[in-house]
Each structure stands twice: as structure tokens, then as C-alpha cells.
Amino acid sequence: SKRKLPPGPRGLPIIGNLHHLGRSLHSVFHKLSLEHGPVMLLHFGVVPVVVFSSKETAKEVLKTHDLETCTRPKLVANGLFSRNFKDIGFTQYGEDWQEMKKLVGLELFSPKKQKSFRYIREEEGDLLVKKISKSAQTQTLIDLRKASFSFTAGTIFRLAFGQNFHECDFIDMGRLEELVLEAETNVCILALTDFLPTGLGWLADRISGRHSRMNKAFSKLTNLFQHVIDEQLKIGQLQDHSNLVSAMLDMINRPSKFSSFNITSNHLIAMMSGVVLAGVNAGTITMVWIVTELIRHPRVMKKLQAEIRATLGSNKERITEEDLQKVEYLNLVIKETFRLHPPSPLLLPRETMSDIEIEGYHIPKNALIRINTYTIGQFNPERFSNTSINYKGQDYELLPFGAGRRSCPGMNLGITILELGLLNILYFFDWSLPNGMTIEDIDMEEN
Numbered sequence: 001s002k003r004k005l006p007p008g009p010r011g012l013p014i015i016g017n018l019h020h021l022g023r024s025l026h027s028v029f030h031k032l033s034l035e036h037g038p039v040m041l042l043h044f045g046v047v048p049v050v051v052f053s054s055k056e057t058a059k060e061v062l063k064t065h066d067l068e069t070c071t072r073p074k075l076v077a078n079g080l081f082s083r084n085f086k087d088i089g090f091t092q093y094g095e096d097w098q099e100m101k102k103l104v105g106l107e108l109f110s111p112k113k114q115k116s117f118r119y120i121r122e123e124e125g126d127l128l129v130k131k132i133s134k135s136a137q138t139q140t141l142i143d144l145r146k147a148s149f150s151f152t153a154g155t156i157f158r159l160a161f162g163q164n165f166h167e168c169d170f171i172d173m174g175r176l177e178e179l180v181l182e183a184e185t186n187v188c189i190l191a192l193t194d195f196l197p198t199g200l201g202w203l204a205d206r207i208s209g210r211h212s213r214m215n216k217a218f219s220k221l222t223n224l225f226q227h228v229i230d231e232q233l234k235i236g237q238l239q240d241h242s243n244l245v246s247a248m249l250d251m252i253n254r255p256s257k258f259s260s261f262n263i264t265s266n267h268l269i270a271m272m273s274g275v276v277l278a279g280v281n282a283g284t285i286t287m288v289w290i291v292t293e294l295i296r297h298p299r300v301m302k303k304l305q306a307e308i309r310a311t312l313g314s315n316k317e318r319i320t321e322e323d324l325q326k327v328e329y330l331n332l333v334i335k336e337t338f339r340l341h342p343p344s345p346l347l348l349p350r351e352t353m354s355d356i357e358i359e360g361y362h363i364p365k366n367a368l369i370r371i372n373t374y375t376i377g378q379f380n381p382e383r384f385s386n387t388s389i390n391y392k393g394q395d396y397e398l399l400p401f402g403a404g405r406r407s408c409p410g411m412n413l414g415i416t417i418l419e420l421g422l423l424n425i426l427y428f429f430d431w432s433l434p435n436g437m438t439i440e441d442i443d444m445e446e447n
């Protein structure tokens with residue numbers, strides 16, 4: 001009596017028509033789901049992909065069937081990026097993942113660590129203000145993406161890697177951003193090996209140069225991380241565990257003291273890559289969308305700045321973390337932007353570990369699952385004022401950090417960095433578009 005999954009469009013027609021559906025996978029899924037409904041079966045080559053695009057079905061997957069769907073598929077690009085699945089984000093569900101999660105819980109995200117890193121976040125906020133002030137004084141344009149990247153990456157690299165990239169002699173921020181973007185683009189590539197029958201896809205990826213492009217992008221990032229590791233080794237005092245990298249190096253050097261989990265240098269590199277991709281990109285993207293939406297809605301921008309300035313007082317010299325979470329309207333703006341522009345619009349891919357049933361549909365074992373939070377956001381235009389809906393993973397209409405076992409472990413840190421950056425940007429500066437540009441000129445399509 002089980003219902004069969006409703007098929008989406010098949011094969012060649014979709015390949016021929018993809019370009020008019022959008023530049024990104026999520027905009028393609030969005031448009032298809034408008035036509036085919038909240039549960040949709042697609043065929044990526046020989047692999048069934050099931051897309052869920054409603055809050056009800058997202059809850060079924062992420063809550064009711066969390067345990068049966070919380071592993072990750074072994075996609076080629078993800079494996080290359082994560083040194084054969086040695087990070088947290090792309091690792092299959094099991095003991096290694098649990099150990100890695102415990103490790104970051106202790107060495108990066110614990111309340112004690114977060115407290116000890118507070119000065120780093122605040123200093124990076126000061127630096128952001130200093131940089132923008134310089135441009136303001138000389139009336140030079142600001143590239144907000146670069147400024148946001150520098151702030152977010154600067155903060156996360158310092159607290160996770162113990163490396164200050166603003167004062168670093170082996171790479172500058174601009175080049176770092178290029179490397180991260182290149183890695184990000186490549187980790188999202190769907191290799192043909194993943195979806196074509198054995199051998200055929202493998203060959204196609206080699207002939208097309210796809211495989212070697214991915215490898216090159218990731219090895220550039222690895223070279224950079226090797227520099228960071230060398231610096232940490234030079235500084236020594238690894239046993240202090242003053243950042244995630246030094247803690248992991250200590251565990252690699254003294255395995256008998258930490259015998260429960262055999263950490264290798266591959267875990268370390270994979271972990272560093274994961275932090276860059278998950279933490280730095282999501283934060284930067286969110287900051288850019290928030291300011292973009294504020295520029296497009298000048299009334300909201302004015303009201304927000306007035307509230308921030310009234311709440312914090314008019315003569316502050318610097319923003320500190322005591323100022324966070326005081327401005328309720330900022331929280332609303334963040335939630336609304338998360339709804340419209342979730343930085344990870346399809347979450348990370350999941351895979352069913354057994355047959356399951358959702359809304360009467362039979363989903364087979366080993367199916368690839370995507371949760372389309374982008375469409376869920378577009379389809380639930382409930383406003384958040386006067387509601388208790390939040391982004392922490394209990395409300396399935398708003399899932400910027402995912403939900404369930406594989407949800408984002410960096411949520412609190414990510415929100416702290418985001419709010420600190422926004423308060424600095426909005427308290428000290430007024431913003432407008434470059435000369436001659438109007439709101440209509442802003443390209444809102446997502447990559």
C-alpha cells in the first residue's frame with residue numbers, strides 16, 4: 001500500500017533545460033518543486049535523489065527519521081576535500097564522527113573556549129571598523145564581501161588555528177579568499193563518478209579534467225594548512241591546547257595519552273578544511289546578504305540603525321560582546337535574511353541507511369536526500385515578529401543551521417561572530433550604493 005515516489009522530470013530534457021531554471025542547484029530544485037510538490041524523486045544518473053521541500057517533510061526526515069538518515073553519501077569531491085572523509089561534515093555516521101564531534105565540542109566550541117576567545121573576536125571587530133574608517137575618510141568604495149570575509153576568516157582562523165592571517169608572511173587575505181572560493185566551488189561539484197555506472201563516470205571525470213581540477217584546488221589549501229601547522233610546531237606548547245590545531249597536534253604526537261581515538265595528520269587537514277568551508281563561508285555569505293537586503297529596504301536599515309544606536313548609546317568607542325543580543329530588531333532581521341537566503345540552501349546531503357516511509361512514500365536504503373530549506377523559506381512567508389520561531393533547529397520552517405544529529409555544531413559561535421560584525425558595521429557607519437547605482441541594479445541571483 002506504500003505510495004511510490006512521484007518522479008520529477010527525467011534524463012535528457014532536464015539537462016537541456018537546466019540553464020533557464022537558474023545558476024544554482026537550489027534554484028533548479030526550487031523551480032522543479034513548485035511543479036512537482038514537496039516530495040520529489042530525481043534521477044542523477046543511476047542514483048535516486050529525493051528532495052524534500054516542506055517544513056512537514058523536513059521534520060519527518062530530520063526528527064522522526066534522523067537516525068536512519070544521518071549519514072553522508074560518499075561523493076567524490078567531498079572525499080577528496082576531506083582526506084577520504086576524515087572531517088566532521090562529510091564523514092559517514094559512526095564512531096569516527098562521534099569522536100570528531102566530541103573533539104571540536106571540547107577544543108573549539110565549549111563555553112570555556114568561547115570565553116577565552118572573546119578578546120580575539122572583539123579585536124577582529126575593531127580591525128574591521130578601522131579598515132572601513134580608512135575607506136570612509138578617503139571616500140573610497142568598500143567591497144563588503146572582502147571586508148566580511150576578512151573579518152569572519154580572520155576571527156575563525158585565529159581562534160581555531162592560532163594563526164593571525166592579517167600579519168602573516170606566507171599569504172595575504174586576498175589570496176586566502178581566492179583559495180577558499182576555489183575550494184568551495186570544487187567541493188560542490190558533482191563528479192560523474194558519483195552518478196554514472198562504475199568505470200564510465202571515473203573515465204569521464206579524468207578525460208574532462210574535472211578530477212585533476214578538484215585535486216589541484218584542494219592541494220593548494222593543504223599547502224597553506226601545512227604552513228599553519230609548521231608555525232604551530234615552531235611555537236610549541238602544544239599541550240596547552242590553546243587552539244584546535246595545537247590540540248590535535250598534541251593528540252597526534254602523544255597518542256597514548258589520548259588512546260580512545262587514533263587521530264592522524266589527515267584528520268587534522270580535513271578538520272581545517274571543514275572549518276574553513278562550514279564556518280568562514282556561511283558567516284561571510286550571511287553578512288553580505290543581510291547588508292544587501294538592508295540596502296534594498298532603506299526604511300528597515302534606518303529603523304535598525306536607530307534601534308542599535310538608541311540601545312547602545314551614542315558615544316561608544318568600541319563594540320564588545322556585552323552589546324550582543326540586546327537589539328531585538330537585529331535578531332528579526334537576521335532571521336528574515338536566513339529565511340530568504342539560507343547560506344546552505346540544501347543543507348549538506350544525507351543518505352538513507354535503511355528503507356523509510358515519509359508521508360506514505362517509500363524511500364529506499366542508500367537514497368541521496370536533500371532538504372530544500374530554500375523553498376521552505378520561500379513558501380512560509382510568515383513573519384517572525386510576535387512568534388517564538390527561532391533558527392536553532394526546533395522550527396522546521398527556518399533551518400539555516402539544519403536540525404538533528406548532523407546540525408551545525410558551530411551555531412553559537414557563528415551567530416556571535418555575525419552579530420558582532422553587524423553591530424560594528426551598522427553602529428559606526430551609514431551605507432549606500434556606489435555613485436549612480438540604484439537598488440534595481442543589484443543582481444540578486446544566487447550562485
Ligand code: HEM
Nearest residue numbers: 089278279282283344347348400401402403406408410414
Ligand atoms: C552563520 C554561520 C553558520 C551557518 C549558517 C552554518 C550552517 C551550517 C549548515 C546548514 C550545516 C549543515 C547542517 C545539516 O546538514 O543538517 C552546517 C554544518 C556544519 N557546520 Fe556550520 N554554519 C555556520 C557556522 C559554522 C562555524 C563558525 C563552524 C566552525 C567553526 C561551523 C562548523 C560546522 C560543521 C563542522 C558542520 C558539519 C556537522 C556535521 O555534519 O556533523 N559552522 N553548518
